[in-house]
Amino acid sequence: MASWSHIQDSIFGWELLQALAWERIFRRKDADPKTQHMFEQFEQRYSQPEAYGSALAHAHEARLECANLFRDCDVLLVPAAAGEAPEGIGNTGTGDTNFNGAWSMLRLPCLTLPMGLGSAGLPIGLQLVARRGEDTTLLNAAAYVEACLTA
Known part of the structure; x- marks a missing residue:
């Protein structure tokens, strides 16, 4: 393949x-x-x-x-990118899509939450992925993770 x-x-x-x-x-x-x-x-x-x-x-x-990715879990927690957001995003588009492209191709809902700042002071993202059609599960999990990150 x-x-x-x-x-x-x-x-x-x-x-x-x-x-x-x-x-x-x-x-x-x-x-x-x-x-x-x-x-x-x-x-x-x-x-x-x-x-x-x-x-x-x-x-x-x-x-x-x-x-089978979700056999033992409701959502996956994966990196959003290899590092922090690119500086001057207007010149680079939306940044590196390598970490979310597969989820889009698989038609799985995913979202990214900011989880902190990198060494350049730019955001670092954390990505959550759910089963196809489980958008509500994804949003509920994201709300929980976000609450944990900001606590």
Whole structure:
């Protein structure tokens, strides 16, 4: 099976190209240079319908395989990122998505709570993940964890 990041990138790339097809075809010159560059990169990497279909099949298989993750618990507590938030988030987007991308691809609800500050004084996050469809369980667990962190 392909890596989760490759599967997610293939699905996201294809769906972005489809969702922004009109803009790419008719208004590309009006987009900012960063967006134009993104269109070019995605068109080169993610324009094959067969690859998209394969990625969807792999994602479905991965979702079936993750059913046992919650056998002994209601939520998972995992890192949100490898370190603290990036400085100047306006220049970096939303930061590193490597730690939550898999949960999105698996269609599992997840959220991040700030749990402190790193050495640069920027937030460090803690991520909670629940079973598919268990959003209320996730929110209740997050409220409990947040109360523990702020106590």
